[in-house]
Every structure is written in structure tokens, then in C-alpha cells.
Amino acid sequence: MTLALLQFNILPSFEVEFPIRSITKVPCFVWTNTSWMHSNKKTLPVLCLPFRGTRGMTERLLQFIWQFQYFNKSELTTTSGEAVQIIFPGQHNTNQGPDFSEAKIRIADTTWAGHVELHFRTSDWEKHNHHRDENYRNVILHVVWENDVSNENSIPVLQLKERVSKILLERYEDLMNATGFIPCDKTIPTVRDIIWKSWKERLLAERLIRKAKVVEDYLQQSNYHWEEAFWWLIARNFGMKVNADAFEQVAKSIPLVTLAKHKNQIHQLEALLLGQAGLLHGRFEEDYPRMLWKEYKFYKNKYKLPPPSYRLFFLRMRPGNFPTLRLAQLAMLVLESSHLFSKIKEATSAHEISKWFDITANDYWHYHYRFDETSAFKKKKIGAAMIQNIIINTIAPMLFAYGHLHHEEKYKRRSLQWLEETSPEVNAITKRFSHLEIESKSAFDSQALIELRNEYCSGKRCLECAVGVAILKNK
Numbered sequence: 001m002t003l004a005l006l007q008f009n010i011l012p013s014f015e016v017e018f019p020i021r022s023i024t025k026v027p028c029f030v031w032t033n034t035s036w037m038h039s040n041k042k043t044l045p046v047l048c049l050p051f052r053g054t055r056g057m058t059e060r061l062l063q064f065i066w067q068f069q070y071f072n073k074s075e076l077t078t079t080s081g082e083a084v085q086i087i088f089p090g091q092h093n094t095n096q097g098p099d100f101s102e103a104k105i106r107i108a109d110t111t112w113a114g115h116v117e118l119h120f121r122t123s124d125w126e127k128h129n130h131h132r133d134e135n136y137r138n139v140i141l142h143v144v145w146e147n148d149v150s151n152e153n154s155i156p157v158l159q160l161k162e163r164v165s166k167i168l169l170e171r172y173e174d175l176m177n178a179t180g181f182i183p184c185d186k187t188i189p190t191v192r193d194i195i196w197k198s199w200k201e202r203l204l205a206e207r208l209i210r211k212a213k214v215v216e217d218y219l220q221q222s223n224y225h226w227e228e229a230f231w232w233l234i235a236r237n238f239g240m241k242v243n244a245d246a247f248e249q250v251a252k253s254i255p256l257v258t259l260a261k262h263k264n265q266i267h268q269l270e271a272l273l274l275g276q277a278g279l280l281h282g283r284f285e286e287d288y289p290r291m292l293w294k295e296y297k298f299y300k301n302k303y304k305l306p307p308p309s310y311r312l313f314f315l316r317m318r319p320g321n322f323p324t325l326r327l328a329q330l331a332m333l334v335l336e337s338s339h340l341f342s343k344i345k346e347a348t349s350a351h352e353i354s355k356w357f358d359i360t361a362n363d364y365w366h367y368h369y370r371f372d373e374t375s376a377f378k379k380k381k382i383g384a385a386m387i388q389n390i391i392i393n394t395i396a397p398m399l400f401a402y403g404h405l406h407h408e409e410k411y412k413r414r415s416l417q418w419l420e421e422t423s424p425e426v427n428a429i430t431k432r433f434s435h436l437e438i439e440s441k442s443a444f445d446s447q448a449l450i451e452l453r454n455e456y457c458s459g460k461r462c463l464e465c466a467v468g469v470a471i472l473k474n475k
């Protein structure tokens with residue numbers, strides 16, 4: 001991986017073909033009484049229905065064909081017989097207005113510069129009221145799949161129906177009709193490594209930029225206090241999926257500056273965290289939880305902490321993930337590290353970070369997963385899988401967000417490096433890709449594949465996907 005080449009403000013070479021603005025829109029097909037209709041002006045929920053009848057042609061596919069010029073260009077003429085030479089097809093426009101802007105087309109003896117609009121049929125021009133719309137005044141070429149009217153407007157018309165390869169249309173139709181884990185599951189193993197390489201970089205960039213927006217929300221809530229926001233997100237991560245919200249609320253209920261006053265007292269830290277989580281209420285047999293409860297009552301009054309109001313779950317959870325234990329580990333993390341985010345920013349490897357998280361809960365927990373319930377001796381270390389989870393879900397995204405928001409590439413590169421140094425997740429998505437011979441060597445790969453499946457394959461965004469382009473081009 002040549003991370004030095006990865007510039008996220010100016011996306012990789014692939015961006016020449018896939019401008020970032022084009023990926024913010026989900027192509028949308030809506031079922032009408034009689035036909036498929038494509039909405040290219042706004043993002044709507046994707047409805048994937050079987051795709052039949054018109055050899056798979058939609059306006060979105062037509063735009064794709066025009067964008068990449070996948071049609072026979074020999075002896076091109078307008079419907080009125082004038083010679084056409086495409087000097088530049090234009091920039092794909094996903095906002096209001098014509099589909100392509102800044103195109104340069106030679107028609108007969110004149111070179112024109114302006115917009116290109118695409119439609120399934122020529123008559124769609126009027127149906128879409130473009131003849132009354134100022135935005136379409138500078139359209140120099142109307143590209144249609146099928147010319148169904150003559151002289152619909154004075155703009156030259158280019159019909160593509162007989163110029164597009166049948167194989168491309170069949171492949172696209174196959175993708176749109178497929179119902180497997182991903183629509184291209186039969187052809188994806190044939191896609192070359194070089195295509196995967198830049199595509200995974202792009203997918204990961206999109207994923208991390210999206211997560212950076214979430215980090216920014218937390219920063220706003222903390223008045224741009226990076227350590228505080230980091231603390232909330234780490235606590236959230238410790239809560240795992242089930243207790244994430246509750247752990248975040250616990251962390252938010254105790255200011256970091258308050259916790260820092262108890263930095264050397266593990267019992268007080270546990271009392272604060274477990275108490276604010278509502279886990280110290282009740283009648284206990286053992287001395288330890290009773291002692292924590294006393295401590296908690298004192299500090300709760302002293303700091304005027306809000307009463308706990310979150311529900312924590314133990315059901316169907318491995319004992320190692322019980323919230324009691326995770327909060328005890330979190331208390332130990334606070335004890336053993338200070339200014340953790342500042343340290344993480346300067347870390348040189350994922351291994352170095354792993355060592356900071358290689359901590360064990362207080363002695364009481366060697367024999368417990370919950371209060372008053374003794375179990376066989378086992379030191380309650382955080383564990384390699386949890387550390388991997390924290391690096392993937394909190395540390396790398398947080399550092400990337402830091403680089404993104406401060407325009408410092410070195411932090412972005414570092415976060416990607418750490419993902420490359422971290423083992424891949426093994427989950428339902430990565431397992432299914434593995435069956436298709438798409439392996440994940442690191443968290444960099446697995447995160448990219450998760451993004452691909454969730455953000456592209458599920459919505460059948462194959463025309464915006466490098467794999468889809470390669471399949472349609474048979475590369």
C-alpha cells in the first residue's frame with residue numbers, strides 16, 4: 001500500500017472517473033405503473049425490484065455509458081445526419097440542471113461548448129419540461145437511447161440504441177436482477193488486484209470521512225475538547241453494541257477533569273463509573289461492592305453528579321463483556337493512562353497502542369464477573385479481540401478525523417497504517433467475501449469490504465463501483 005499516494009482531499013486516480021460528488025447520491029429506481037423511472041435529482045431510498053424488458057436501459061445506465069464513452073463512435077451522426085465528434089463528453093453533474101456540463105462537441109463544422117442532457121427517449125425533453133427551464137438553455141447535444149420524435153426541439157439529437165454492446169447491457173441486467181449476497185458474486189473473483197487496490201483505498205476514505213462527521217458531532221458537544229470527546233467514544237466502544245449508549249451516558253455524566261482528580265485511586269474510579277451506571281444500587285453480601293457504594297454516595301454528592309438513568313444489559317452476553325467488568329477495565333484504563341488521545345496521536349504503530357490497552361481489571365474481578373457472584377480465578381484482561389475492535393472502531397477513525405478536520409495528512413496516513421497493522425474482522429460480511437475469494441489481510445481490507453457491501457452492493461450502486469465498472473468493461 002503506497003499510503004503516500006493517498007490524498008483524501010484530492011482522491012486517488014480513480015477519482016478522475018468517479019468524482020466524489022457522484023458518490024453522494026444513491027441511484028434511485030422507482031416503480032411506476034408501467035415502467036422504471038430514474039430520479040437523478042435527489043436521493044431517495046433504494047427499491048430493488050427485478051429488472052426486465054428494456055435490455056436493462058435506464059437513464060442512469062445511459063449516463064454511465066456516456067460518461068465513459070462505452071459506445072461505438074465510428075461515423076457518429078445526429079438524427080438529422082450531421083457528423084458528430086465528441087472532443088470532451090463533459091463533467092457528470094449530480095446537482096440540478098443538465099446531466100453533463102462543460103462538454104465540447106463538434107457538430108458538422110462547428111465546435112460547441114456547453115451542456116449535454118441525456119434521456120431514454122427524445123420526447124422526455126418536453127415531458128421533463130426542459131423546454132421551459134433556463135438551466136437547459138446551453139444544452140448543445142441531446143443524447144437519447146431512442147429517438148421517438150422528430151424535431152422535438154432545435155437541439156441536435158444523438159441516438160445510442162444501436163451503438164451500445166449487447167454484452168454490456170446483458171451484464172448490467174444480470175447485476176440488477178441478481179439476488180445473491182452481492183449482485184456480482186459470480187463475476188467478482190475475476191476482478192484484477194490493481195482495480196481492488198485503488199478501490200479499497202477509496203472505500204476506506206469514504207468510510208472514514210463519514211465517521212469523521214460523527215466525531216465532529218461529539219467534538220461540538222465537548223466544545224472541541226478532543227480528550228473529552230475521545231473519552232466518550234472509548235467508553236461507548238467498551239459498552240459494545242448492546243450497552244454503547246449507556247456507557248456513553250455514564251462517561252458524559254462524569255467530566256474528565258473530575259475523573260482526573262481520582263487518577264491514583266482505582267476504587268474511587270470504579271465507584272464513580274459503576275455508581276453512575278446504576279450498578280451499585282441494591283443490597284450486597286460482599287464488602288467490596290458495599291465499600292464502592294459508600295465511596296460513590298460521597299462523591300456523587302460532592303460533585304453533584306446526575307442520577308443514573310440508563311439501562312444496562314447482561315442478557316445473552318458473554319460474561320467477559322458484562323458491563324460490570326467492562327466498566328472495571330475502563331476504570332483501570334483511566335488509572336493507567338492520562339492524556340491518552342495526545343499519546344495516541346504520536347504513536348508510531350498499532351502495536352504501541354495495543355500495549356496501552358493491555359490492561360487488567362482490579363484484583364476483585366479475578367474472581368468475579370458481577371458483584372456477589374464468585375467464579376473461578378481468571379485475570380480480566382481487555383483481550384486482543386477487544387483491542388482490535390477499539391483500534392478499528394474508535395482510535396483509527398478518531399485520528400483520521402483529527403487529520404481531516406485539521407487538514408494534516410500525516411494523521412490520516414497514520415490511522416490507515418494502523419488499520420493495515422491490525423488483524424481483519426471476521427464477521428458475516430468478510431466471511432461471505434472470503435467464499436468469493438476476496439480475502440482480507442488486515443482491518444484496512446475488511447473495513448473497505450464492509451463499506452462496499454453496506455454502501456454500494458446493498459443499494460445496487462454497481463455503476464458507481466470500480467468492480468462494477470470492471471465487470472461491465474470486462475477488465
Ligand code: SF4
Nearest residue numbers: 183184457462465468
Ligand atoms: S456494487 Fe460493486 S461489488 Fe457490489 S455488487 Fe455491484 S459491482 Fe459488485
